Amino acid sequence: MNANLDSSPLGTRVRIAHIDWSGLSHDEGRRLREFGLMEGVEVTPLHRGSLFSRDPLALAVGRMRVIIRARQAAAIRVEPAAAA
Template sequence: MRLDQLPLRQPASVDSIHWPSLSDVEGQRLRELGVSEGVTVEALHHGGLFGRGPIACRVGRMIVAMRRLHAAAITVRPLDHSNFDRSEAAA
């Protein structure tokens, strides 16, 4: 599943990122924000008209706004809510 398709408040682990679909600058920015394989993410809010704008995501302990195009390049695996510990997201 892609990050832009992840239901709100559903924690997930980043499985892969399709780096070729991003420019060098966009890829560098995602890396600087801590987005990489294995990181826990959570979609918190869909902005814009009809929820088609940027996505507010928790990446570790930070909350970042991400363009849908960038979120579509990130493949995630949903985590079980009952096994998810917020302290894991801080790691």
């Protein structure tokens, strides 16, 4: 599996492989960095906005819970997390 975060299965831990910073505004990039979303970090998609919308996306990042837009998640490439 090597997909974007916006299409990752819910409840499955993944590792951020690459972030397309050029596809994000300066403020969006700063916000993602403040949340700790960087290459190599493991995250778990928890739930999406609603039955009819994939926006926003709630993530577990360590012990934090953060919310990002589906468009931002589409800029984040992920791979399977290492087995614990």
